[in-house]
Amino acid sequence: MENKSGTIAVIDYGMGNLRSVWQALVHVAQGRDVVVTADPSVVASAERVVFPGQGAMPDCMRELDARGLRQAVLGAAKNKPFLGICIGLQMLFEHSEEGDVPGLGVFPGRVRRFPADSMVTPEGRKLKVPHMGWNEVSQSRSHALWSGIENGSRFYFVHSYFVDPSDKGCVSGTTDYGIPFTSAVARDNIFAIQCHPEKSAQAGLALLSNFVKWTP
Amino acid sequence: MLIIPAIDLKDGQCVRLKQGLMDEATVFSNSPGEQAAHWLEQGARRLHVVDLNGAFAGKPKNEKAIKEIVEAVGDEIPVQLGGGIRDLDTIERCLDNGVSYVIIGTAAVKNPGFLHDACSAFPGQIIVGLDAKDGKVAVDGWSKLTKHDVIDLAKKCEDYGVEAIIYTDIGRDGMLSGINIEATVKLAQSLRIPVIASGGLSNIEDIRKLCAVESEGIAGTIAGRAIYDGSLDFAEAQAEADRASEA
DSSP: OOOOTTOEEEEOOSSSOOHHHHHHHHHHSTTOOEEEEOOHHHHHHOSEEEEOOOSOHHHHHHHHHHTTOHHHHHHHHHHSOEEEETHHHHTTEEEETGGGEEOOOSEEEEEEEOOGGGOBOTTSOBOOSSEEEEEEOEESSOOGGGTTOOTTOEEEEEESEEEEESSGGGEEEEEEESEEEEEEEEETTEEEESSOGGGSHHHHHHHHHHHHHOOO | OEEEEEEEEETTEEEEEETTEEEEEEEEESOHHHHHHHHHHTTOSOEEEEEHHHHHHTSOOOHHHHHHHHHHHTTTSOEEEESSOOSHHHHHHHHHTTOSEEEEOHHHHHOHHHHHHHHHHSTTOEEEEEEEETTEEEETTTTEEEEEEHHHHHHHHHHHTOSEEEEEETTTTTTTSOOOHHHHHHHHHHOSSOEEEESOOOSHHHHHHHHHTGGGTEEEEEEOHHHHHTSSOHHHHHHHHHHHTOO
């Protein structure tokens, strides 16, 4: 397959509509091709890769394998600018409590459910799971994808599980919801985030725009 | 996805209107506080309160009822309030009364400067409610159809920094004919902020259809008549939505 320089591939493994992700990327891509694809060879030849998704982890892993996309994702995570979003972050870890399934193991650590006994604010107000709505992301360290985004900016979240990396060195962002949890990780060519940048107004667009320009 | 019970207030009572007509109101409860507590007990995580007299008068008219609602549930869950909110003093007063989000409707269309100021003065607390028919925005309690394209206007709201857009397809509201999923998704896809679907939610099928497009940015849906007349069981609907948005 011809190496199509500049293409941004959004991996489609059949879990949910990806049009919003696609549109947000097109908005910031400055004319570059953004393709939604389930074709491993398109992923392999893309310049950079977005790994989004929604739904339950066992379903997502099953659908990824059913479409023969596992190797393409692992390959892209090795050497291309790679952005994981939501379950696309969680799937990069070794194991998820959701359905007790193994993930892709790109990052050491586990995906945990928000513990019921911690779901209260400091003021004593009960918090519900899923964590749904806008919340602040504190940047644990500087990163090209945080460029121009104020520390503590608000992003849009929808999730019941969060990643718990064994190597805290990869933690790039944290958020408080009853407990502090890891809301972004980064290592080499990979950046992955729990919230939905495509639904996070200006801060989200800035992050996607940074990703499009990022040279790890 | 959040299922947000609606409490529409008219003359201090909880009512439902049919297609926005004031004289076609059905009274559901004389006690707004009790009604709010009921939805909290059913597992609601946010309430949607509309001051109908306020919407028609252009200024809040049901302050006592709103205070009762906030007193009943405000410590537990956020309350979003719309209806006649057209200046900064009114917003401040609502927020002082314990309302978490104010919904600006007509004023967002007629007076963009006001919306801009509101977003600057009260960041994170402004929601815009856009009512539309065939893609065109309606104002003044649906009595006037404007020339504004709903997507263009919503994008402008997004630029100002509003928290979310509540989209109501008014051809269908109150008639239980189902949410206009297609139009709602089209709007959500065009925006970088969440959309809350409204107008005609009728049964669990609607919830399932909305869950299927949640990833387009549908943050929630407002449940009105259907949860009052029993065609939709609130707790069951929220449980269904929670199952769908696991991750």
